[in-house]
Amino acid sequence: MTDRTMTRRQLLGSAAAAGALAGAPRHAAAQEGLVAATFPGTWSEAHRNILAPAFKRATGVNVTQTILLATDQVSKLQAAKGAKPPFDVAILDEGPLLDAVKLDLFDKYPVARSRHFKDLLPPFQDEWGPRVTMQIVGISYNPKRVKTPPRSWGDLWNPAYKGRVGLTALNSSLGIAFLVELARVNGGSETDVEPAFKALRSLLPNVGAIGANLGAYATLWQQEQIDIAPYNFNFTQTLRGKGVDIEFVVPESGAAAWRTSMHVVKGAVKPDLAFQYIDLHISPEVQAEMHKPPLDVIPTNRKVTLAGAITKIAPTHDRLSKLVFHDWAKINPRRSEWIDRFNREIRL
Amino acid sequence: MPERARLDFDAWSFRLVMGGLTAVTVFFLLFPTVIVILTSFTASESLKFPPDGYSLRWYAALLGADQMRRAAWNSLEVAVMATAASVALGTAGALAIGRSRAWWAHALDSLFMSPLLLPGLAFGFAALMYVSLLGVELSLATLTVGHIVVCVPFVLRTTIASLAQLDPALLDSSASLGASPLFTFRRVTLPMIGRGIGAGAFIAFMASFDNIPVSLFLSDARTEVLPIHLWQIIDTHLDVRAASVSAVLIVLTLLLMLVAERLAGLSRHLR
Amino acid sequence: MTERAGAGARGEWWLALPLAAVFAGFFLAPLGVLAVVSLFAEPEMVTFGLRQYRVVLGDTFNLRTLSDTLLLGAKATVLCLVLGYPLAWVTARVRPRLRALLLFVVILPILTSVVVRTFAWIVILGRQGVLNKAALALGLAEEPLRLLFSEVGVVVVLAQVQMPLMVLPLVTTLQKIDPNLADASLALGAGRWRTFRRVVVPLSLPGIVAGCILVYAAAATAFITQTLIGGARLLYMPLFIYQQATGAQNWPLAAAAAVVFMASVLLVVSLFNLLGRTRRARTYA
Numbered sequence: 072m073t074d075r076t077m078t079r080r081q082l083l084g085s086a087a088a089a090g091a092l093a094g095a096p097r098h099a100a101a102q103e104g105l106v107a108a109t110f111p112g113t114w115s116e117a118h119r120n121i122l123a124p125a126f127k128r129a130t131g132v133n134v135t136q137t138i139l140l141a142t143d144q145v146s147k148l149q150a151a152k153g154a155k156p157p158f159d160v161a162i163l164d165e166g167p168l169l170d171a172v173k174l175d176l177f178d179k180y181p182v183a184r185s186r187h188f189k190d191l192l193p194p195f196q197d198e199w200g201p202r203v204t205m206q207i208v209g210i211s212y213n214p215k216r217v218k219t220p221p222r223s224w225g226d227l228w229n230p231a232y233k234g235r236v237g238l239t240a241l242n243s244s245l246g247i248a249f250l251v252e253l254a255r256v257n258g259g260s261e262t263d264v265e266p267a268f269k270a271l272r273s274l275l276p277n278v279g280a281i282g283a284n285l286g287a288y289a290t291l292w293q294q295e296q297i298d299i300a301p302y303n304f305n306f307t308q309t310l311r312g313k314g315v316d317i318e319f320v321v322p323e324s325g326a327a328a329w330r331t332s333m334h335v336v337k338g339a340v341k342p343d344l345a346f347q348y349i350d351l352h353i354s355p356e357v358q359a360e361m362h363k364p365p366l367d368v369i370p371t372n373r374k375v376t377l378a379g380a381i382t383k384i385a386p387t388h389d390r391l392s393k394l395v396f397h398d399w400a401k402i403n404p405r406r407s408e409w410i411d412r413f414n415r416e417i418r419l
Numbered sequence: 420m421p422e423r424a425r426l427d428f429d430a431w432s433f434r435l436v437m438g439g440l441t442a443v444t445v446f447f448l449l450f451p452t453v454i455v456i457l458t459s460f461t462a463s464e465s466l467k468f469p470p471d472g473y474s475l476r477w478y479a480a481l482l483g484a485d486q487m488r489r490a491a492w493n494s495l496e497v498a499v500m501a502t503a504a505s506v507a508l509g510t511a512g513a514l515a516i517g518r519s520r521a522w523w524a525h526a527l528d529s530l531f532m533s534p535l536l537l538p539g540l541a542f543g544f545a546a547l548m549y550v551s552l553l554g555v556e557l558s559l560a561t562l563t564v565g566h567i568v569v570c571v572p573f574v575l576r577t578t579i580a581s582l583a584q585l586d587p588a589l590l591d592s593s594a595s596l597g598a599s600p601l602f603t604f605r606r607v608t609l610p611m612i613g614r615g616i617g618a619g620a621f622i623a624f625m626a627s628f629d630n631i632p633v634s635l636f637l638s639d640a641r642t643e644v645l646p647i648h649l650w651q652i653i654d655t656h657l658d659v660r661a662a663s664v665s666a667v668l669i670v671l672t673l674l675l676m677l678v679a680e681r682l683a684g685l686s687r688h689l690r
Numbered sequence: 691m692t693e694r695a696g697a698g699a700r701g702e703w704w705l706a707l708p709l710a711a712v713f714a715g716f717f718l719a720p721l722g723v724l725a726v727v728s729l730f731a732e733p734e735m736v737t738f739g740l741r742q743y744r745v746v747l748g749d750t751f752n753l754r755t756l757s758d759t760l761l762l763g764a765k766a767t768v769l770c771l772v773l774g775y776p777l778a779w780v781t782a783r784v785r786p787r788l789r790a791l792l793l794f795v796v797i798l799p800i801l802t803s804v805v806v807r808t809f810a811w812i813v814i815l816g817r818q819g820v821l822n823k824a825a826l827a828l829g830l831a832e833e834p835l836r837l838l839f840s841e842v843g844v845v846v847v848l849a850q851v852q853m854p855l856m857v858l859p860l861v862t863t864l865q866k867i868d869p870n871l872a873d874a875s876l877a878l879g880a881g882r883w884r885t886f887r888r889v890v891v892p893l894s895l896p897g898i899v900a901g902c903i904l905v906y907a908a909a910a911t912a913f914i915t916q917t918l919i920g921g922a923r924l925l926y927m928p929l930f931i932y933q934q935a936t937g938a939q940n941w942p943l944a945a946a947a948a949v950v951f952m953a954s955v956l957l958v959v960s961l962f963n964l965l966g967r968t969r970r971a972r973t974y975a
Binding site: 432434436438440441443444448458468512514519523527531534552632635649657661665 | 702703704705706708709710712713716717718719720721723724727772773774775776777779780792795796797798799800801802803804805806807809810811812813814818819820849850853881882883886903904907910911913914917918927928931932935936941944945948949951952955956959
Binding site: 149279280290294295415 | 819
């Protein structure tokens with residue numbers, strides 16, 4: 072019996088040792104990895120399928136992606152300030168970027184060390200981090216079920232689309248940009264969205280679903296829950312690539328656009344890897360790869376020429392810079408109030 | 420005669436309703452699992468049922484899913500550690516309170532069982548604030564501790580149930596024959612309640628491996644676990660890999676369940 | 691017997707110490723922190739006050755979220771009971787082999803991740819999903835029904851996801867009922883339905899109460915199912931707490947909401963427990 076106890080104890084001991092051995096290298100590797108935030112939809116796919124493998128080839132390091140909207144990234148970084156940040160690379164739209172800089176969440180981008188920063192077109196150079204792409208908001212529709220392509224935002228109110236119009240909540244830049252555009256075409260502005268809310272309330276009979284977030288919104292299209300809605304150029308292209316019936320048009324009043332940037336988080340666990348990751352994103356090779364359909368990510372490096380679906384909206388970068396850009400400095404302070412109001416007033 | 424007809428109708432309608440509802444419920448329980456498995460073989464880029472064509476491409480896609488695999492390993496590690504700790508703590512706790520009728524045993528029993536009734540999300544959030552108050556960084560260790568709290572009730576419940584079936588006379592005779600308490604435990608108690616502990620351990624493992632409410636707060640991108648990763652890829656872009664990994668998980672858990680059924684007679688202890 | 695059990699317990703009480711220590715350190719202490727944080731008046735956590743509770747309880751929008759959540763749990767529980775009871779009744783009555791098979795069907799969902807189970811329902815409930823296609827083909831509906839992102843959808847999915855919690859305790863109690871009682875009732879000419887209503891259901895009340903409590907607590911707090919099937923437009927307490935805690939970083943408000951939510955769920959559960967007890971007392975009286 073003593074023998075048996077002995078063997079069992081030895082067995083347990085060696086199992087524990089084996090466990091420790093097996094666990095050790097993986098932990099070391101996990102700690103070396105880079106954690107990068109990404110957006111839902113097109114960007115998470117572009118980063119997972121193109122950027123992360125390229126980064127792995129260049130550095131041998133694994134990237135863990137965490138899919139978060141810009142505002143959520145800012146609040147998570149703010150909460151972790153002074154301690155280990157939850158991710159090393161942030162990706163933000165113009166509005167949240169202003170907040171993040173004000174909160175001192177980022178290190179300045181090491182422009183001098185960057186191989187590609189100087190090749191960015193001037194509007195895309197920023198001391199806090201390169202603008203890696205831009206996003207465009209217009210109207211998307213299902214051509215199988217909406218026979219005449221929409222021409223203006225007003226077409227959403229067409230009674231023929233009862234129960235088929237989609238909306239997305241205001242937690243994303245897409246939602247906010249749409250709200251501001253709606254205000255603008257109805258006589259309001261970045262500081263006066265009253266006309267937009269009035270218009271939205273009258274739209275409710277037509278609204279079939281409100282996407283809680285961008286992911287749910289994509290689901291609505293995929294499951295053909297909605298047929299016409301304000302949407303993003305890239306998301307439309309990506310869904311098309313998946314065989315979803317969807318087309319994108321720019322309304323007569325113009326397409327709202329904003330720039331998207333990436334940043335090295337202050338106190339990042341791997342600041343140097345974070346920099347390399349971002350710099351790879353603005354390299355002509357990666358941007359050219361991401362610019363191919365179905366992702367159609369708009370390049371910001373002058374060495375990559377525009378091609379494909381985007382040229383129908385703007386044939387050159389110069390024309391892209393003439394789209395409708397909002398004043399996010401005016402929008403930011405009002406944002407949370409609008410979100411709250413939207414959640415209360417715009418209910419199905 | 421009309422009385423007879425009434426009775427016939429009574430028996431007939433009763434059977435029809437009970438049998439019909441049972442069939443509906445069985446279908447209702449199995450349907451989603453079948454759908455997931457069929458959808459996972461889709462050839463198209465998006466989720467549709469029935470699929471436009473069939474292929475193994477989404478299983479092939481799992482091979483390159485590094486991040487998902489890392490999340491799965493994290494889940495496994497946490498589940499194994501949380502289960503081991505829950506079994507040790509839960510069995511000891513069950514021995515102490517399972518056979519006692521004292522007021523404190525009742526109070527402790529309610530306390531230890533309360534994670535089953537309290538919203539897990541509220542506890543997860545509370546644990547996050549507690550951890551950050553203590554200045555401890557989130558890690559797999561903090562996550563494991565959180566999981567132990569929600570896993571212990573399962574071990575406790577099944578162990579107390581099997582202790583109730585244990586005849587105290589056995590323990591007394593062991594003691595009166597001069598056996599030490601430890602010897603009695605190992606040679607008499609443990610073999611009798613082993614299967615109860617095993618069933619509890621199995622459910623605790625599943626509960627940890629599948630936990631969302633606590634992990635939502637106690638894990639971040641650096642310690643990502645599988646259910647959270649799956650939730651993210653479904654919530655953000657209805658990733659079809661979610662279907663194939665689901666099918667793999669279903670098959671793995673079925674195997675685990677069959678093993679557990681053989682070893683511990685699982686289904687008898689789950690109630 | 692009681693005495694002997696007591697004697698055993700006296701010797702073993704210290705075995706509960708490690709678990710009690712873990713619960714004190716990692717369960718009660720965090721809940722204490724939750725309660726304290728909920729008493730801060732502002733998100734920056736500087737001064738104390740009951741402001742957050744006024745926000746949670748004094749605002750019609752937030753109150754509606756709370757009542758929606760509590761009602762959601764109740765609806766899912768009722769559906770679970772209606773569908774689960776017959777299955778449990780049949781399971782308790784059939785031959786052992788078939789019983790094992792039925793129990794396996796009931797347990798199967800526990801073994802599939804909640805995320806996965808919920809995910810399947812997205813495919814089933816969509817506008818072009820299996821259910822809508824079937825309904826259109828059979829002429830049951832003129833146009834696709836809105837099931838996904840609707841409360842009906844959430845209730846149905848919650849009922850499926852939580853069904854095992856209802857059926858397992860029911861099977862246990864139904865198996866314990868002496869079949870002679872039902873036979874006697876039938877022999878006295880009571881009829882199946884009457885026997886079921888007057889004998890079987892009252893005797894299985896403990897199982898009903900146990901099942902309902904477990905399902906209710908799980909359904910009201912099922913964050914994943916609620917958000918994936920309901921979308922964020924159907925706001926329930928778990929999502930509200932999550933949004934306030936992580937998105938808005940308003941910890942005191944999230945904490946107050948969590949305290950109120952926990953208290954309400956516990957209140958409903960104990961009311962139900964009480965109801966079950968008085969009903970049982972009356973049945974036996």
